[in-house]
Amino acid sequence: MDTHAALYQQGQARLEELRRLAPRHAQTLQDKMEEHGITRRDFMKWSAAVTAMLALPLPFSTLVAEAAELADRVPLIWLHMAECTGCSESLVRADTPNLDSLIFDHVSLEYHETLMAAAGWQAEENLEHALEAYKGNYLLAVEGAIPTANNGAFLTVGCKGHTGLEIIHHAAEGAAAIISVGTCASFGGVQAAAPNPTGAKGVDKVVNKTVVNLGGCPPSEKNIVGTLMYFIMFGKLPALDMFNRPKWAYGARVHDNCERRGRFDAGEFVEQFGDEGAKEGYCLYKVGCKGPYTYNNCPTERFNHHTSWPVLAGHGCMGCSEPNFWDDMADFEKPLGRQLLHGLDATADTVGAVILGATAVGIGAHAVASVFANSKED
């Protein structure tokens, strides 16, 4: 039996298991789709697209379709740490609800601070209940970095004043799988930028379990939903890269599939924003594109219903899905090789100090040496 056949059977077994569980919503996915005017044909197209995106062969599209319908059997707990909610926005803020946002709605979302009606003590009770009732079964999604300095005191959430660190330790214990949604949860993000006074860290640095990192500020809705679908379908995590990012999404660099790549190889570069090259759609490398150092599928999946992405809009990639990107990728509008020239005067000052220092040492050494020196050996 080849690996695909084995994976297919694993998926079937997993879905059979899920089907035996009680649905958490009264409405089926089909009802919801009809309500939103999404046709069966749209659904089939979506299933095939997700299958292709996950790099699975086409027969798996029936599994994807089944998994979407059974998404309401999988409890999902979504925690907000030190973050801006942009990742949730990426997922839910669609002008017309499409299947990606609908699936997110259909998943048995037990707790999500942005989307829940409850507040205060009631919200706290919901979280505690969900963590207890679905222990060992729930999927934990985390948005935002975990401040660790002063024992995590820089982030407290809820009426009981638990620190983010405490909440994440407690929630991670009973999780079937953990997904870090966005660069902050994955690698610390802007909160962890130097000098990082709050000691902000990615989730995988504070828990002892494998965490799937979905880098991106924000990650595209496709990468979030694709990862959810993979877990629902197979009950396990997809193949991961060196930073625990799913290979199907982060397997290639932005540079590799960029629509402006031909311009790069031809040496056609935008010299400054607004010039003739910019109007012609030339390569943005010289105005700081970090696509060559960034692993993501932005050029193929894009954002906002596949509408656009930064390079298409005329600004270089700033490497937002990479670890430590805020420090490593700055300046965003200059190439990496120019990083030494952050500040003109500061750089001139360093160069000046080195030149003058070397001169002083040189004069001193020569003066001392000339006392003893014979220009030629005897």
Place this chain on the structure above:
Amino acid sequence: MATTNVPYERAFIFSAAIRIFHWLRALSILVLVITGFYIAWPFLVAPSNSDVLVQGWVRFAHLIFGFVLCAITLARAYLFFFSKSDIERRSFKDVTSVNSWIVQLKSYLWMGHLDKKGVYGPLQFVTYFAVSVIAALICITGLALYANVYHLGLGGMLADMAAWLTGAMGGLAQVRIWHHYFTWVFIIFVVIHVYMAVWTGIRFKHNSVDSIVSGYDYHPKKH
């Protein structure tokens, strides 16, 4: 006109392999530095026809000479340990001798002779060793970057190791920036190396610059 006859002798110090590798390495460093800076900041204006891959060809030269540098770095490390002549290996004795360090440092300050057991003085030996380590590091980071450029053949075989290194270094941007910093080690080294080679030839009655061309060192007989 009075002339004094000083008895000279010549010693064969650099084998053909060492000399060829030295100049091949010099050539690859020159090409790599120029093409490397070009890749970091492309300055040529693109031709009107986009079928001419300017960046592609510069990268081509960088990759070819990069492989040459990798090969030389390996071959030269092998030669150091297994060459028939032990003239390089002998220098290690000077490195472990405090007296040799003092002799060399003094000789650089115009005091005394430059006596050494092998072909290199201790400071020189340590410098060359450090440059060799940097050469290995720039080759390794270069190969990790290369594995992202071409995904079949050699690039494909290197993919897993490149991914491991990228993870260990904290991202491809870090690999790239260290590759860039290592370049500066070579630039600074070349300036000091050429200066010291010429200066040694002037200061001491030894061949210096031409021994890496001819292989011979002419010097007065020791008495």
